[in-house]
Amino acid sequence: MKGYIKINKENCKECHLCIYACKKEQIIPSKEFNSKGYRPVCFDDKKGECTGCALCAIMCPEIAIEVYRE
Numbered sequence: 001m002k003g004y005i006k007i008n009k010e011n012c013k014e015c016h017l018c019i020y021a022c023k024k025e026q027i028i029p030s031k032e033f034n035s036k037g038y039r040p041v042c043f044d045d046k047k048g049e050c051t052g053c054a055l056c057a058i059m060c061p062e063i064a065i066e067v068y069r070e
């Protein structure tokens with residue numbers, strides 16, 4: 001199954017739990033800051049391996065990740 005995610009950058013608090021949760025390494029840190037002073041993570045779909053498993057969204061304490069499946 002192919003999937004993708006959308007990250008609400010204003011809600012992200014840079015805890016990186018989603019990075020640890022994603023076995024496919026589809027989420028990476030970023031250097032940009034949001035308006036609250038955190039650097040939100042990014043979806044990195046270069047490998048195109050997101051399965052839409054939703055582990056990242058389940059782990060996120062800020063409910064900042066939405067998961068879509070194709």
Ligand code: SF4
Nearest residue numbers: 022050051053054056
């Ligand atoms: S839905 Fe699954 S595969 Fe896709 S980014 Fe989240 S944890 Fe990784």
Ligand code: SF4
Nearest residue numbers: 012013015016018060
């Ligand atoms: S788990 Fe949520 S709050 Fe933590 S880095 Fe990922 S998107 Fe941001």
